[in-house]
Amino acid sequence: MTQEKYTSQIVTARTEWIPGKLFSIVTTRDPAFEFIPGQFARLGLPTDPQADPAPDIWRAYSMVTPPQANELAFYSIVVPDGLFSPRLHDLKVGDTIYIDKTAFGFMTIERFPQGGQLWMLATGTGLSAYLPMLNDPQTWRQFERIILVHGVRQANELTYQDDIARFAQVHAANAQQFVYLPLASRETLPGKPQARITTLIESGELEQLAGASLDPAHARVMLCGNPAMVTDARKILADRGFAPGRRGVAGSLAVENYW
Numbered sequence: 001m002t003q004e005k006y007t008s009q010i011v012t013a014r015t016e017w018i019p020g021k022l023f024s025i026v027t028t029r030d031p032a033f034e035f036i037p038g039q040f041a042r043l044g045l046p047t048d049p050q051a052d053p054a055p056d057i058w059r060a061y062s063m064v065t066p067p068q069a070n071e072l073a074f075y076s077i078v079v080p081d082g083l084f085s086p087r088l089h090d091l092k093v094g095d096t097i098y099i100d101k102t103a104f105g106f107m108t109i110e111r112f113p114q115g116g117q118l119w120m121l122a123t124g125t126g127l128s129a130y131l132p133m134l135n136d137p138q139t140w141r142q143f144e145r146i147i148l149v150h151g152v153r154q155a156n157e158l159t160y161q162d163d164i165a166r167f168a169q170v171h172a173a174n175a176q177q178f179v180y181l182p183l184a185s186r187e188t189l190p191g192k193p194q195a196r197i198t199t200l201i202e203s204g205e206l207e208q209l210a211g212a213s214l215d216p217a218h219a220r221v222m223l224c225g226n227p228a229m230v231t232d233a234r235k236i237l238a239d240r241g242f243a244p245g246r247r248g249v250a251g252s253l254a255v256e257n258y259w
Contacts, residue, residue, distance in 0.1 A: 006044060006055065006098045007033070011091050012071060017159045022125070023089055024064065026073045027097055035067055035103035036110070037132035037139070038222075040256070043074065044098035045087050055098040059084045062105075062129040062224075062256075064160075066136060072099070075128040075159070105129075107222055107256040109139055111245055116218040118143040119210075121197055121233060123151045123225030129256055130224070131160060134167040140177065143220070147179045147210045151197040151229070153186045179210050198232045216241040216252040224256040 013026035035041070040062040044055030064073040079085045091097060107129060112118070118139070120130045127150050133139045139146065152158055161182070168178040181192070188194045193205060200206035207213050214221070214237070221242055223230050237253055245251030 005102075006042075006100050009072070009097050009099050011093055011095045011097060014091075014093060018156055020089075021078050022076075022157060022159065023078070024073055024075045025088070025091060025097075026065075026071050027099070029070060029072045030099070030101065033072075033099065033101060033103070035063055036108045037063075037066065037136050038108040038129050038256070039063065039103040039105040040129070041072065041074075041103055042100035043084075043088070044100070045084065047083075053096075057084050057087070058100070059088075060104065062132075063103075064128045064131050066132045075125050077125050105256055107224065107254045109133060109136075109142055111251060111254045112142070112220040113250045114142055115144060116220055117145045117147060117212055119212075119214065119219055119221040120146070120148045121151075121221060121223050121225075121229075122149065123197065123229045124157065126225030126256070127160060130222070131163065131167075134164065134171070137171055140171040140173065145177055145179070145212060146172075147181065147212060149181045149183065149197055149206065149210075151183045151185065151225070153184060155182075155184050155187050155189055158182045158184070179212070181206075181209055197229060198236060201233060201236050214240060214242075216243070220252050220254075222254045222256075230255055 007030040009027040011025050011027055015024040040060045042058045043061050044058045046053050046055050061074040064075050076085055076088055078089045172178045183192055185196050223233050242253040243251055244253050
């Protein structure tokens with residue numbers, strides 16, 4: 001990448017959700033940087049800032065903040081042996097981070113027609129892509145019902161719950177418009193099965209929990225998270241008739257996979 005393709009920004013805040021594992025950072029924002037809820041940015045850091053401060057490691061992260069915010073926020077998990085996430089985690093307030101000038105990705109509500117149900121299926125930090133959508137009034141105007149499913153391993157990984165509740169309180173037309181299903185695969189949550197999202201789709205239990213059917217005639221599904229979940233869920237849903245949009249034809253499935 002050349003200098004003109006990215007900007008230098010400053011870390012202004014940090015949140016440590018689970019020490020050494022899950023965290024968020026807030027950065028300054030280039031006024032010219034534009035994005036649609038659901039898109040992601042490419043963040044850059046130098047391998048050896050002492051030898052060469054130019055960024056040469058880049059990774060994709062969805063914006064947590066809405067497009068109208070003056071800052072950008074990103075949500076990450078630390079991959080212990082990773083090249084990027086441990087460095088990102090170690091950034092302190094006042095440190096520099098580099099952000100590509102272009103936003104990327106096509107997992108946006110513009111992919112779907114007006115009406116029906118929007119199913120947002122996420123594992124782990126894949127939740128981040130949905131937060132600016134839930135903070136966008138247009139999402140609530142476009143869909144009759146919104147179902148957010150967040151799958152994690154342990155209950156303490158269920159982050160941003162206060163924000164999710166606030167978005168629903170501000171934007172939902174009524175109590176029935178929004179369903180939030182937090183799920184843990186290695187811990188039992190009150191009233192929830194201890195299972196993976198894909199297992200619950202196959203068994204039909206996810207539809208029972210949501211009080212809605214996964215029928216491509218009226219359901220639109222977004223997938224964001226680890227590759228195994230995305231791959232498996234995509235196949236299960238394809239067998240049910242869900243398909244991405246084609247040129248000029250709206251689809252019933254949209255996928256984001258950063259790996």
